[in-house]
Amino acid sequence: MATLLDPIGRGKVILVGAGPGDPGLLTIRAVDALRQADVVVHDGLIDPAVLDHAPAAAQRISVAKTRARHTLPQEAINALIVAHVKAGSIVVRLKGGDPFVFGRGGEEVEAVRATGLPVEVVPGVSAALGCAAEAMLPLTHRDWSSAVSFVAGQCKGLSEQDWSGLAGKGRTLVIYMGVASGPAIADKLMMDGLAPDLPVAVIERGTLPGSRRLRTVLADLGGMLQRERIVSPAIIVVGEVVLLSDAEDRLATLSQQAEALA
Structure with a gap:
């Protein structure tokens, strides 16, 4: 039986979703978890105001990743978390959005549970839900869409994947990392x-x-991304519900398209 003198008996992991970016969208449970933290292992897009909820003495460790470079492979992040828990620390693993929506949260939970250490999950507002709501873009709507799907656009073998039926009449498709x-x-x-x-x-x-928040048509998506110099983080929403949003139209005119090709 674990005792207070046993470091492992105290240590645990709390996997926390930090929401889509705005610190005001943190949940009360997320703030409570941060206030307990001895160690905060966080992604790169976390607002500093979110980290301020952790005690001043808490160790803050960034495991920021970019498209071209990973500071730590996932296996090393898992090992880092486990090592701190075994030392008796309460580790808050802080991820943008919701940790179980393209956040590798499932992998990290598996890694911790495999060691027999305690882990809990605090859900967060996902990027798709938070960003779409801010843009007044309902992902479902009785008159426009009765289904919504989420896919990752940054993946190997994109052309071979089967996305049939995910978008079209009455359906909404949300693309992360696209x-x-x-x-x-x-x-x-x-x-x-x-x-x-x-x-x-x-x-x-x-x-x-x-x-x-920009709007165009599917055939112009690639052109708009280039013309407007869109950078990550960004999500792409495909479907008729887009017409309900407050996004600005950015469909290129024929003259703009000709200039882009020149």
Whole structure:
């Protein structure tokens, strides 16, 4: 039986979703978890104001990742978390959005549970839900869409994946990590039968200062991403519900398209 003198008896992992970016979208449970932390292992897009909820003495460890470079492989992050728990620390693993939506939260929970150590999960507002709501873009709507799907646009073998039925009449598709592969995504969806004039929205830095909400059609997605110099973090929403959003239209005119090709 564990005792207070046993470090492992005290240590645990709390996997916390930090929401889409705005510190005001943290849940009360997330703030409570941060206040307990001895160690905070956090992703790169976490606002400093979120980290301020942890005690001043808590160790803050960034495991920030970029598209081209990972500071630590996932296995090393898992080992880092486990090592601190075994030393008796309460470790808050802080992730953007919700940790179980393209956040590798499931992998980290598996790694901790495999060692027999305690772990709990505090859900967060996912990027798709938070950013779409800010843009007044309902992902479902009685008159427009009765289904919504989430996919990762940054993955190997994109053209071979089966996305049939995920978008189209009465359906909404939300694409995470799709900025770099936007042109390929548009081509894939049109080859799968979606109409070139299907509305598309791109929400860049949703809920954060300087956010942009832009709207075009599927055939122009790649062109718009390039013209507007969209950068991550951003989500792409495909479907008729996009017409209900407050996004600004950015469909290129024929003259703009000609200049882009020149």
